[in-house]
Amino acid sequence: MTTPAASPSSAKAWTDTGRHSHAFGEANPLAERRTRWAMWITLAMMVAEIIGGWYYNSMALLADGWHMSSHALALGLAAFAYVAARKLAHDRRFSFGTWKIEVLASYTSAICLLGVALLMLIQSGERLLNPGAIHYDEAIALAVLGLAVNLVCAWLLKDGHHGHDHGHGHGHAHGDESHADELHHDLNLRAAYIHVLADAATSVLAILALFGGKLWGADWLDPAMGIVGAGLVGKWSLGLLRDSGKVLLDAEMDAPVVAEIEEVIAASPVPARIRDLHVWRVGQGSYACILSLEVDVPTTPEYFRQQLAVHEELVHITVELIQPGEAVAR
Template identity: 65%
Template sequence: MTPDSTALEARRHSHVFDEGNPLAERNTRWVVWLTATMMVAEITGGWVFNSMALLADGWHMSSHAFALGLSVLAYWAARRFAQDPRFAFGTWKIEILGGYTSALFLVVVAGFMVYHSVERLLAPMPIHYDQAIGIAVLGLVVNLVCAWLLRDGHGHHHHHDGHGHHDQHHDLNLRAAYLHVLADAATSLFAIVALFGGKLWGAAWLDPVMGLVGAALVSIWAYGLLRDTSRVLIDAEMDRPVVAEVREVVAKLPVKAAIADLHVWRVGRDKYACILSLVVTEALEPDSVRQALSIHEELVHITVEVNRHPLY
């Protein structure tokens, strides 16, 4: 190996910026099986007890099972193609794409709930309360177990390099799975309240009204997930704290420097790539800028261009 090739090898680095989430992947796989089993139980119960409420909830749960399966598929694909050179900045965004697609399914679920709730308001149907309550309670228990399985790593904050700011770095694919489970749990809880209301006080209208409340809640969750995942997918994160940190580093350089171009985008849960172009009045080595930026551990792929301009 020549000195030149040795220097080149030293410059090369891995484009696997995210270590994956094996615990979340395994737990999501368990949740898929539990959800699919509960889906079959509800659809079977709906046919046996002639309950439209259970049938509707069973088919509604099928969309969750499909979306949760997508989450597992996204984890697998990100791991499977981690070393594929076609992915310029790694495969982490496959997980984000999974979360985004899953959020779209939440929108479909909300629409499904609205449609059937309005249908029931306009044309009420007799409900087999005892059987429906029993299966709804079982559904809630299953969903709470699933939520417990998916709780790890969901929605926590993390300190960065001693500078005191917080940066959210959810696993958005896990969050999507978690929200599908919460949507199911909310649906089961609202169904139990509505079914008891109908059984004890004859308030059959509670069932479709609770369905509308659940649809509104699911829509809010879906909106938040679509917003967060789409921002990552289209690289609309130039308002993140790390961008301000890059500007602070440039302001503290030993020579007068102006930012001609700056691009920062996410390549992992709390990892960012950065392209920085500077105009300076005196000689400045790009390596010294890279070294100054490296104090921020979330910057894992830094490209620096320095242009000297005596009139600046």
């Protein structure tokens, strides 16, 4: 016997026709709006640098302008994902909602970020082997301006996660999550934030290297810092690839909620043994599960659903019971 059910926290997900809605993800209009702002600011800076580089015949300005274009693309991808997930939220083709559109965007953004790191590494290596004349005053001014723009964008994106309330009502395990945790859970916002943060980090490294070259004649510092920056950006992108790829592949059986489900069943007054369990994420802090139980006394799936209802992150629960006398599939 199989019964799909929703926890009390997701009661609003039921439609007037009695069918269960699959819009499990929570909209974050503030994050969507802040991401758009960051995108337009980055685009404006990109255009200014490209035009300025062409007008003043500065390769440094042109290179940084095109480099910033990759971050503008990533921010645009993040903004598009928010819009698509919101507009398609009630599209019945999506079995478990549209939240993974945002995760797919973060995965794609991480690949782009990895490409940026590789390009930085190649260009820095070439510059280290074949050093060229550096216009220090112009390059320093550019790096400082780029850093200011990136800090503004980073503030916009980090503050954008306040649009959610990810705290859980049950106090048994989670408690209130910090702002850093909220940003970590929104993979789409995190991807955009890492792009901006990576650009800010490279700007800081560039400023240090350029000052070192100007004051002490250490021209090698500029490409050396580029290599360090490439390693830092590569590390961030690999971490984002890992986290977003894990969600896309439904590799969630090591999530804390799995152990919580097992604890509930083990502590149930009605003896039951788990024969099959599948858990996957359908929202930033929301999970679906399919649970197959072998019981010794007649009972209903509703009983176990109520037992699991304390875990509000379980928004879509399907319980199958193997009653006494029924054959058990091995």
